[in-house]
Amino acid sequence: GAVVSQHPSRVICKSGTSVKIECRSLDFQATTMFWYRQFPKQSLMLMATSNEGSKATYEQGVEKDKFLINHASLTLSTLTVTSAHPEDSSFYICSARVGPLYNQPQHFGDGTRLSIL
């Protein structure tokens, strides 16, 4: 149980392109999803918290106009990297929390490797 699917697993595109990454909870409803960015050999950096039906909460230093997050349903959140540039190349990981309680663990997708040429 608690499977999170993230798609696509890898994206290679030209600079200036917008890229959409999907995060789906397959067997549970996720009122809260999280988006992380992971640089090589480093820990996860929380970018934003995505709540179903409301605006995402962005961490300090994360450009909300650059990283658009939509959480339109209890099973789907999307991250769109707008006008991507080489410095946006990274490993992006989503997670979803089972249930509304803040002490419940997050379950992670397999990540998306984004490479901007």
Next chain:
Amino acid sequence: AQSVTQPDIHITVSEGASLELRCNYSYGATPYLFWYVQSPGQGLQLLLKYFSGDTLVQGIKGFEAEFKRSQSSFNLRKPSVHWSDAAEYFCAVGSMNRDDKIIFGKGTRLHILP
């Protein structure tokens, strides 16, 4: 604010040997603690979690962790490692407050010698 420290960036053990990965946390109240494992190029998988109760927590894949309040530690252990255990391990601490964030340590990369 909570924080978590994993003192060892790399750990190398022989296959079949025992393993202990260290994790120290900082939090004013009882923390919620997690261990995750990440294989190369993949997301994170939850190994185990501690919220309350028995301080020795059993997880998947033969892992266990012990919460020691006096030492502010939540070390991960396995009695006999397998080559497939080679991965990055992250300790994480959660808050009892309405703040949703889970803070991750910087990770420990585990290498297994044949």
